[in-house]
Amino acid sequence: MSAAGLVGLDAAHDNYLTDEKTIGSWLLTTDHKRIALLYFASITAFFFLGGAAAALMRLNLLTPNGLIVDHETYNRLFTMHGVIMVWFFLVPAIPVTLGNFVTPLMIGARDLAFPRINLMSWYLFMAGGIIALVGLFAGGVDTGWTFYTPLSTQYAKGYVTLVCCGIILSGYSSIATGLNFIVTIHKLRAPGMTWYRLPLFLWSLYATSVIYVLATPVLAMAMVLILFERIFRVGVFDPALGGDPLLFQHLFWFYSHPAVYIMILPGFGVVSEVITAFSRKSIFGYRFIAWSSVSIAVISFFVWGHHMFVAGTSLYSSVVFSLLSFIVAVPSAIKVFNWLGTLHKGFIHFNAPMLYALGFIGLFTMGGLTGLFVASLGADVHLHDTYFVVAHFHYIMVGAMVSAFFAGLHYWWPKITGRMYPEVWGQIAAVMIFFGFNLTFFPQFILGYEGMPRRYGSYAPEYQVLNVLSSCGSTILAVAYLLPLTYLTWSLFRGASAPANPWAATGLEWQTQSPPRTENFSSTPVVTDPPYYYPRPEERQHV
């Protein structure tokens, strides 16, 4: 992303983009807005790399024997896809970009609490990302992103050690980011910004940050133990050395299940903002949505065992984890109902962010409902490790989460860049992503029921029809994801200049200029209104 194209777009006032123009001023910046842009560039690159791996996989699965690659290469492709998409796109995505940019603006602060740590987080993230990429491209890894032992410690070929090191480094970046958000939200709120006036995006970001800080260290421990077993052959996981292979799964999912909520909670927050803004109406059930984020963060630590229903854990622990998994779905259902309540009696506008948010509700509801299938023990035993699970988590983590990311990106784009995106193109892309996604992943639910296992580079012939359907859908999805990259880049240089508050939305971030000046606000704002205060028509007449 070049600042040059933005120069002079708003000569009337200085802003964070035009303040300084050297490369050094970007690479050594402590401004949360510039760091957010560094992250935007990084995660965009990772997203398209991971996407390219997925495209090759879908191409290979056009024929039962594998169209283009052998098993070994296929295994490396899905490992690369998983590692990049999970740790270098989904886990950081919304918090480090949109969260980084709007958190101080939303609470009326000058910056995050620890601006230098914020910059350090980006460097840690990039160091981890580059180390992992070197491993993935130099020789690849064939363990899957789950690194199950003893496959990953004694049998795997490739650069497992290097990739694990990259993941550990990116984990430190997550912890630092989470800590930064927690302290910022506690300490830097403007006068009058009470907890119950806090935007719901920040409630969800707060819950996410708690998971970052508490769960990520467990991932680091699991990865370090893998390294110890690979290098020094200490017997932690491999039964041949006296270890327990299931121990790794407990440690791994103790992080990785909460990590699913790291990915989706910020999406909930974005959608709460967007639905309200484009309904021009106060959000329905503010406190229920806020506390449902917190309760998801808490309960998410107690459901990891549902990844191990067929792994050989005790029968009764499976029963308990099944019950807890149903319970963790309740707060998510509450959110969906409250968003519908917000639409009721609103004044609904159909700008691109709103279309993405409505698409999110549809895809998230489907992902959530199919979650009930795999939370139910009897059903899960059949569906476990099949394409049903692949479809289920892609509906949440890709369909819903990426829709939420685009909803937020379009919503705050005028604030971030000072330019408007082309509305019609935004609407076309939102609709295309929704249909392209469904065409790609819905057939996989049926494939899973029919029994096709995950991570197969070749498959039985009767699964071909559905695989071809899915691969066709993925081409539409690929085009739909490339569209925003194209028109948003165009709008950086040619877009109409944006007013301070193009959506007539509430929230402090809309009360400063677009793009904001480096110090965000000329004077510290004071909050006097309840959250999402959109006066009703009858109130407007009286005022």
Added chain:
Amino acid sequence: MTLLPAASAYAREVDWLLVSLLGISLLVLALVLGLMAVYVVRYRYDSGLDRGALATKTWRIEVAWTAATLLGFFGLFIWGANLFVRMYQPKSDPLTINVIAKQWMWKIEYPGGQREINALHIPTDRDVQLLLTSEDVIHDFGVPAFRVKRDVLPGRYEALWLRSDRPGTYHLFCDQFCGTDHASMVGTVTVMSGPDYQKWLESNGASVGLVVEGHTLFIKYGCGGCHQNGLSGGGGTVRAPSLNGLYNSPVPLSDGSTVIADDRYIHDSILYPQQQIVASYAPVMPSFNGVISEEELVKIIAYVKSLAPRVAEASTP
């Protein structure tokens, strides 16, 4: 594209659960998408509709839909858990077949000594217990037509129960990623009626059964030097406990606890003898980990299981 066969009563029960989950999901999805569609049309910004006053006391609505969701989920939880727990209940008098997984094949060993690779034959209307273990990484034995699967772990025995009532040949998949040729670790499960199954066993009959082969190995590895075995066996009970009637009997351990001597106990006691020491015996047995393969273990365990309790032992407490 064919509809997946349901080759057992259990599979058809799972299908009922899945169909019900699907029905409930479609209802909820229709409700959410339907309300969304109605609202965005009725309340679009230029619809000119009089919105009226907003609802008050919204917490009642919140409590109502939270309670409804919880209640529905609890019902689904009970249904799924009930099926799951029943599937894992041990059945009486099963046909036990050993399954040994390794990268990237399934080795099947029958009680009569027959062996197969990537193919399992079972009779109809008979409870079958598969004893699963792995020689290297974690695999997963999955048969979609039976709606069951179970991870296969190195160094452990896991049980999977089958009972089919539909003769036919069905897919067997490895469902847990296990390395390069994971996608080739596939096979078939063939279900045959009782008489056909007997004919099949005879035509593939091994000359000696697992028990006899196990006895040979028992001698080869010198087990009888310490362990008393059978009516005619050697060894005593001075250095090592007797194996007569050991299978499925309670064993008092040196730490004061008691275990039931099942397949997993016998297996682990051979590979990791220091883990569970029988009360009043010294921990002198060497580990056979890496010495005896999983295939040989199957035979030795079959032999130990065949050892009947001695009459004299049975009468003294």
